[in-house]
Amino acid sequence: MDMEDDTVQVRENSAEDTEMLELPKDPAEVKASEFIKGESSKEIPVESQQPELPENVVLQSLEKEEFIIKLAVGQQSEIIKNAILDGRGENPVPLLNVSAPILAKAIEFWKRHIDAAEGEDLTEWDKAFLGDLSQEVLFELAAAANYMESKSLLDCTCKFIADIIKEMKVEEVRDYFGIECDFTEEEERKMREDNAWAFEQ
Amino acid sequence: MEIRRKRKLDARCTIPNDIIFDVLLKLPVKSLLRFKSVCRRWFNEISSPYFANSHLNQGRRSRQLLVIPISERSPSAQTISFYRYSEAENVATLMLEKELPGDEIVHLLVTYCDGLVLTFSRTNIFLCNPSTGELLTLPKGNPSKPLCEWSSDLVGFGLDPSTKRYKVVRMFYRWFDFKTRDYSIGCEVFEVGSQSWRSTEDPPFPVNEQYPVVLNNVLHWISEMDLCSEQAILTFHLHGEKFGVIRPPPVNFGSISVMYLMTDGHKLFFVEGNWKLNLTCIWMLKDEASHTWVRMYSFRKEDSKPYIPLEIHGGEIFLSTTKRLDCYDTRTDKTRTLLAIPKEVDNGSPSSKAYMGLLNGASSFRFTLYAESLVPLKDI
Numbered sequence: 011m012d013m014e015d016d017t018v019q020v021r022e023n024s025a026e027d028t029e030m031l032e033l034p035k036d037p038a039e040v041k042a043s044e045f046i047k048g049e050s051s052k053e054i055p056v057e058s059q060q061p062e063l064p065e066n067v068v069l070q071s072l073e074k075e076e077f078i079i080k081l082a083v084g085q086q087s088e089i090i091k092n093a094i095l096d097g098r099g100e101n102p103v104p105l106l107n108v109s110a111p112i113l114a115k116a117i118e119f120w121k122r123h124i125d126a127a128e129g130e131d132l133t134e135w136d137k138a139f140l141g142d143l144s145q146e147v148l149f150e151l152a153a154a155a156n157y158m159e160s161k162s163l164l165d166c167t168c169k170f171i172a173d174i175i176k177e178m179k180v181e182e183v184r185d186y187f188g189i190e191c192d193f194t195e196e197e198e199r200k201m202r203e204d205n206a207w208a209f210e211q
Numbered sequence: 212m213e214i215r216r217k218r219k220l221d222a223r224c225t226i227p228n229d230i231i232f233d234v235l236l237k238l239p240v241k242s243l244l245r246f247k248s249v250c251r252r253w254f255n256e257i258s259s260p261y262f263a264n265s266h267l268n269q270g271r272r273s274r275q276l277l278v279i280p281i282s283e284r285s286p287s288a289q290t291i292s293f294y295r296y297s298e299a300e301n302v303a304t305l306m307l308e309k310e311l312p313g314d315e316i317v318h319l320l321v322t323y324c325d326g327l328v329l330t331f332s333r334t335n336i337f338l339c340n341p342s343t344g345e346l347l348t349l350p351k352g353n354p355s356k357p358l359c360e361w362s363s364d365l366v367g368f369g370l371d372p373s374t375k376r377y378k379v380v381r382m383f384y385r386w387f388d389f390k391t392r393d394y395s396i397g398c399e400v401f402e403v404g405s406q407s408w409r410s411t412e413d414p415p416f417p418v419n420e421q422y423p424v425v426l427n428n429v430l431h432w433i434s435e436m437d438l439c440s441e442q443a444i445l446t447f448h449l450h451g452e453k454f455g456v457i458r459p460p461p462v463n464f465g466s467i468s469v470m471y472l473m474t475d476g477h478k479l480f481f482v483e484g485n486w487k488l489n490l491t492c493i494w495m496l497k498d499e500a501s502h503t504w505v506r507m508y509s510f511r512k513e514d515s516k517p518y519i520p521l522e523i524h525g526g527e528i529f530l531s532t533t534k535r536l537d538c539y540d541t542r543t544d545k546t547r548t549l550l551a552i553p554k555e556v557d558n559g560s561p562s563s564k565a566y567m568g569l570l571n572g573a574s575s576f577r578f579t580l581y582a583e584s585l586v587p588l589k590d591i
Contacts, residue, residue: 149226156229164233171230172237180248188225189250201248207344208244 070102071110086120088159108154140170240342240583263585277581293341307341326584345588352399352408355383367423367430371449377403411452424472460494460504475523482520508541522580531578
């Protein structure tokens, strides 16, 4: 994991952002992208008088291990972003549901995405990054993305999992997630009949 | 892909339910229908209207094309085939092949809303969900005098936002007279899930045969020039089932060849085409209350063949003829061909990746932009 970048990389209007502006967005999404552009947002209420935001953020994992990251990197998580805005950025942001190795992975993801050149397609990198992980870590990373409210990481991990299971048979899906079947044989048979074409290859 | 054996009852290997929902949202309909059998929780989740709605909204963001090839070899074809075409992968997959009941010649005009396709033949209207394979034949409505030999039904459909039911809206002529520009036109609504059509108030004026544009749960049509002395846009609110009128942009109706309505999901656009000059102008309805229009784009296409604008999305306009689908980029003033009947490709157009095996036997085809849908047609 490389920690030597000194400058905060801020993403300017990329083509992707312009595209995003056309779609109806939920308020949280708009706020995040505007924040990343580096504008001093008028919408976010600033309670204290301090005009400056800290350059670094300290994150604290479940085991109380600390990670120091740049502001822009941490903003990809709503929880971290809100902690910064509340003026708590200097103190460690506690992420008690996230273990250190998982947090490290999340940070690696955020850093790569923040460092991306304008219009750079990271799909291949994302696939390689997630493909390297065991199923256990993948699930934990998805759970962590959900807890830390990081849309980019959550979308990416969920899409990856969806692609894994997309073509699977029903039994394989149960196996993958460790789900017990609670249908009777009769019910299952009827469902297969009703949607026969969905079961074809 | 290797499937790892899970350790039973190991909390660290289980995935929270919130995540399951997000994962399911990213699956295609075919997988979802299959995965209803995984367990009761997944069955309930996938079958819920909330899920269907979220899935549809997510699908809207990744445009796909629905292609319906029409073969001249069998003009009385009763089968309609739906192909899904993804531009990014340049691959067309057959989604569904459906036999249409009845033995009339299939007209195959298509209009689309929320993953449902409305198609009609000479005597029947069908509603189809290509993702789930359901097809519904609508009951017969009031008879309509056709304006001319090749008239088609004046039909549109959309969602009533408060009852969450899809409604098909149909206008019919009781009679008309071109000479005196006199007519009697009625309107009826069929709610999906009900048994019959229901009359509504008469429209204030007749509309032309292009499928209406649905925006914000309101249908929009353009007036029928041959019967109306002044042109306007007719609106029909799907909830209150009431008609309204919008003044059109300041267009010279005497000199234009065609006019169409178009939407990008947020705003209404009016397209005026002049084939003689090969000029197209696109207006946007800036403010509905004051009927203020703004001219957004005007361009000349490289080839001057007429076309129908399908949709506008992020500065790109999809233009289709029955033989080709092009995409015009307003920012670069360049047109690229997405799909074409094979012999059309030999006109020297630069992007011939549009050639696809499926179009080999077809004489023409219909397109519509598409998002998958779990919306059921039967029990709502």
